[in-house]
Amino acid sequence: MAENNKTIILDEENNTAQSGSVPVTEFLPDDNTPDSEYLLEVRNMKKYFPIKSSFFRRVIGNVKAVDGISFKIKRGTTMGLVGESGCGKSTAGRTLLRLQDITEGEVLFNGVDIFKLHKNELRKLRPKIQIIFQDPYSSLSPRLPVGEIIGEAVREHNIVPKDKYDEYISMIMRACGLQEYHKDRYPHEFSGGQRQRICIARALALNPDFIVCDEPVSALDVSIQAQIINLLKQLQKEFNLTYLFISHDLSVVEHISDTVGVMYLGNLVEYAETDKIFSNPLHPYTKALFSAIPVPDPDYKMERIVLEGSIPSPANPPAGCKFHTRCKECHMICKYAVPAYKEIEPGHFCACHLYNTQEENDMYEQEIKETIKNEEENLKKAKKIKKAEEAAKLDSIDNG
């Protein structure tokens, strides 16, 4: 089945290659290139939402939802993305599928920048990148029967020939644990777990390589959660899928992911393999996050790091390290200098001043000294100006 599909797609693309401006073969998967180990690469992705003034609709600021994140995902693996709500993990997931425009940076899918593709070529790429949304109650059209929900895009993209269409939809539905006679039913006739299966089937029907799962299980019950996670894992093995799994439930992320990235206020603060990050978290935020997971064992007593306060506004993030307002191990440096996101152990990235080398520390210290000096000078200047103004005022009063 899969082979058939591939040949069809190739035919399609050859047809359009003559009319398109960029040769389409450029973004076709080429298994011989050394970079093919990684399916997706994100380079310094930024996504700002402008804040507009109420009167002239001028842009007066930016909500920095995603503020420069970079990572790579290997073929056939799962990357988990965790963080508090409002830290930009959903925005990151949507942006890298080009569901919204990017402010800065690159997203390379199979070595091709998604954001530089022409409309027609993007359309060809769409089936390869799919998304499963969080809420299965609002992401399915209530007016379409299930067969149509799953099949609409299949027809649109000519994934299979017309005479095999019905058979193909049935096969996809069976793979996702749905019955064939569900085809003519409407979404409201299904429970939450079944609806999420429909969403998964809809994504899977297009024969994708990469699926963004945006909190696919957080609206579901515990036992149904387990069914959906098992289904996702099984499908990954069967179809060699690559996932970006966005969730705030750390235990689920640990179970399903191969690598984990932790986000805080639009930045990736730590990234490593799942075993490494859970056994040896480096960043203070990651440590606090992991210690907050409730463990289902009444005798288990853990030293919990309770974070004070809540996440700052992304429209006006704190200077220096964004986490320093809530950090227990905050130093002088953290308030002024932004920590670099660097590899501390092989494969373990972290952005924190605690892991700076001596040289780096010295460098930062000098910078800080300068900035403090500048600030002080500025303050002095401001004071002088104020004094002069006051004197001028007094003079004018006296003269008057």
Place this chain on the structure above:
Amino acid sequence: MSKNKKKNYLSGSDSHKISKENRIITKYLEKLRNDSKRDPSQYITSMRDENNIVELDNVCTYFFTDIGVVRAVDGVSFDIPKCSTVGVVGESGCGKSVTSLSIMQLLQRPTGQVVGGEIRLSNEDGTAYNIVNTPTSVMQEIRGNKISMIFQEPMTSLNPVFRIGAQINEVLELHHSEMTKEQIHDRTMEMLEMVGIANAEGVYNMYPHELSGGMRQRVMIAIALACDPKLIIADEPTTALDVTIQAQILDLLRNLKDKINSSIMLITHDLGVIAEMADYVVVMYAGRVVEKGTAHDIFHNPCHPYTIGLMKSKPVVGKQVDELYNIPGNVPNPVNMPDYCYFRDRCDLCDHERCSGKYPSEIRISDTHVVSCHLFADKGEVVGRSQIIPNSQLLEDRVEYNKNRKKKMAESVNANGQTDKTGAREDK
């Protein structure tokens, strides 16, 4: 297809019949509930055990809908001891929220009704209220004062058009009419500081939309604690919150419980939260308690197959498993509950001979640990059996109630020496 139709299809006349019968029953139950001049002897009882704050005894809460009677809570009994936390776990739709609403008498009436059993709430003077029979007028004094509730969604449960201060003051004004305005203001400020809001004076004058989710939940807790309640019902207090904020709120609840000497009934589907907070655990499935005991009993020695399944289906950090266990099948249709064990069709350990019999009775396997499963039939003594209250019984009750009322009416009429006709007409 045709088979399915036969099973679930309701003809117009059937539905009409059901709704007619429902109206008769709910009308009678509403009459009971609204009778403000009810004799106190009917709802004042005494506690079984002095150390409990609330005792639930075979509570049945039914919803009389047009497709049939939904038995949402069906013979639930457990105790809430003084100064302790009782956790109630179960999947959505298992009746855990309805249980808490029954205690508060906040059910969607007239469709939802507590039709049987006893909910006893201890009073300071040694007596107890039976909440099932307490009329609404008395209930209004208890609600918010002796029992209070923290709801799941702090955004929807705070009124967006009133300031935070006014919303906390309201509770105190209602229940403590003897307090002056200054006293109420001071008390409100004290409550805000107690729940860990640093800028209490500022928050007092804010509107709910100016606060974050965690802060809003703190305000909800402040409202719930304002009158020093004996029991706080927390209905999924942390489900809508982040992990780090959840940790803050749980910490706060735990500290406050010791500070003000009250009990907490914690409703959640997160086993991790239960393990951390609860002293006693009640596991519910399809409107019935399948297992109850201390947290130690439930987590170290889970006995009911449903409890075991629930534990295995949640991934735990630090425990590697290839595939998560999932409980096969679905919860049975709440309108047509089977006669046999509700979990039989989903159970791995099911033994068809025994499990096809009646719904298993509750079996005490240790001093604190009670399971209702046929597998443990020989391993302990039988404590009780929850039973369905059929509609026919409610209808009979109603006839008897009307008879008694007629009799009373006649007696009073005879005593007053008035004509018989007026009393009889009223009844019709």
